[in-house]
Amino acid sequence: MSEALLSVEGLCVEFSTRRGVARVLDDVHFTINRGETLCVVGESGCGKSVTALAVLRLIAQPPGRIAGGRIVFDGRDLLKLGDAEMRDVRGNRISMIFQEPMTSLNPAYTVGDQIAEAVRLHQGLSRRAALARAAEMLEAVGIPSPAQRVHEYPHQFSGGMRQRVMIAMALACKPDLLIADEPTTALDVTVQAQIFDLVAELRERTGTAVMLITHDMGAVAEMADRVVVMYAGRIVESGPVATVLGAPLHPYTRGLIACAPGRRTAVPGQALEEIPGTVPSLLERGAGCLFADRCAHASAICRSTLPPRTEPAPGHGVACWLHLKEGTR
Numbered sequence: 066m067s068e069a070l071l072s073v074e075g076l077c078v079e080f081s082t083r084r085g086v087a088r089v090l091d092d093v094h095f096t097i098n099r100g101e102t103l104c105v106v107g108e109s110g111c112g113k114s115v116t117a118l119a120v121l122r123l124i125a126q127p128p129g130r131i132a133g134g135r136i137v138f139d140g141r142d143l144l145k146l147g148d149a150e151m152r153d154v155r156g157n158r159i160s161m162i163f164q165e166p167m168t169s170l171n172p173a174y175t176v177g178d179q180i181a182e183a184v185r186l187h188q189g190l191s192r193r194a195a196l197a198r199a200a201e202m203l204e205a206v207g208i209p210s211p212a213q214r215v216h217e218y219p220h221q222f223s224g225g226m227r228q229r230v231m232i233a234m235a236l237a238c239k240p241d242l243l244i245a246d247e248p249t250t251a252l253d254v255t256v257q258a259q260i261f262d263l264v265a266e267l268r269e270r271t272g273t274a275v276m277l278i279t280h281d282m283g284a285v286a287e288m289a290d291r292v293v294v295m296y297a298g299r300i301v302e303s304g305p306v307a308t309v310l311g312a313p314l315h316p317y318t319r320g321l322i323a324c325a326p327g328r329r330t331a332v333p334g335q336a337l338e339e340i341p342g343t344v345p346s347l348l349e350r351g352a353g354c355l356f357a358d359r360c361a362h363a364s365a366i367c368r369s370t371l372p373p374r375t376e377p378a379p380g381h382g383v384a385c386w387l388h389l390k391e392g393t394r
Contacts, residue, residue: 068098068099070098070099070242070274071120071136071137071138071139071276072095072096072135072136073094073116073120073135073136074135074136074137075133075134076092076131076135077132077133077134078124078131078132078298080128081127081128082128086348087346087347087348088298088350089112089115093112093116093134093300094300098274098290100268100273101274101275101291102268102274102275102277102289102291103274103276103290103291103293104277104278104284104285104289104291104292104293104306105278105293106278106279106282106321108296111295111296112297112298113278114164114246115129116278117161117276119131120136120138120159120276121161122143138242139158139241156183156238156240157183157187158241159240160240160244162228162231162244162246164246164250165250170227170230170231172218173218174218175215175216175217176199176203176219176222177196177199179234180195180202180230180233180234183238184199184237187238199215199233199237200212200215202233202237203233205233205267207229207263208229208233224256225256228252229263231248232248232263232267236267239271242276243268243274244278245275246278247278247280248277249281249284257281261281261287264277264288265288277289282322286306291303291305292310294318296317296355296356297350297355298347299384300382300384301318301356302314302315302317302382302384304380314381314383314388315383315384315385315388316362316385317360320338320340324338341359345358352369353370353371354371354372354386362387366386367386367387370386372385372386372389375388
């Protein structure tokens with residue numbers, strides 16, 4: 066559990082636009098240990114999904130490019146692999162569940178054929194054996210009558226069932242790392258809970274490490290071993306989930322926790338708290354902390370100098386001048 070499976074070191078990703086070059090990831094560092102769940106949280110546009118795509122080398126080039134850093138998976142830097150070597154990793158040793166299953170599944174092929182495709186490609190099974198594996202995976206993710214449904218098409222499944230199909234597809238090759246990018250988007254609350262429970266159960270059963278990208282702070286509290294908080298392409302806080310949620314150090318982390326619906330006070334008509342302002346343009350990063358204009362505690366140094374990352378407790382890191390000035394909280 067303590068051995069690093071994935072280490073992302075100084076990752077920078079840029080996108081060319083008509084207005085200039087936007088650095089959407091800037092000096093991103095984190096690790097995922099074997100068998101653990103790391104949750105990545107933050108507002109829309111903070112770089113969570115781009116981080117996942119960069120790990121799988123799925124950044125469209127152009128307009129994007131990985132401008133620097135290392136992505137070390139099981140001792141190999143993925144950025145140095147050839148295309149054929151990367152295809153062997155992608156979908157085999159690292160799999161991904163995307164946000165919207167209906168756009169990820171091909172409507173012209175049965176779900177069984179789509180699950181079997183990865184197994185045949187990476188493990189060399191015959192079509193019959195691969196379809197049998199597909200039926201086993203549908204059963205593993207809780208889809209009834211798998212032997213029958215393996216021959217059905219995506220439109221014959223509900224939204225929640227399609228997401229289960231995506232999970233079955235991602236786990237068919239028994240990957241070491243599963244990346245789940247907002248896997249419950251557009252699903253109702255009951256189905257969301259079922260999907261999160263399923264991912265947690267499969268992790269316990271298979272030992273697969275999970276990188277979960279989510280807005281749901283409740284899911285973070287339930288599922289994560291460690292959490293990474295991202296803002297405007299940078300990691301502002303990271304650490305064990307109980308520490309980060311129980312004693313957050315960065316004002317942005319505190320704001321996210323305060324905004325969670327479960328934190329709402331029982332006062333009739335009480336509105337949810339909010340973080341004032343908007344995420345700044347990534348075309349004009351400036352020299353200081355990008356959260357300064359939205360932070361009630363910002364001072365001159367916050368606007369002029371990027372705060373360094375410190376680790377006030379083992380494994381709990383934060384990048385904030387407020388913490389450096391006031392000491393450990």
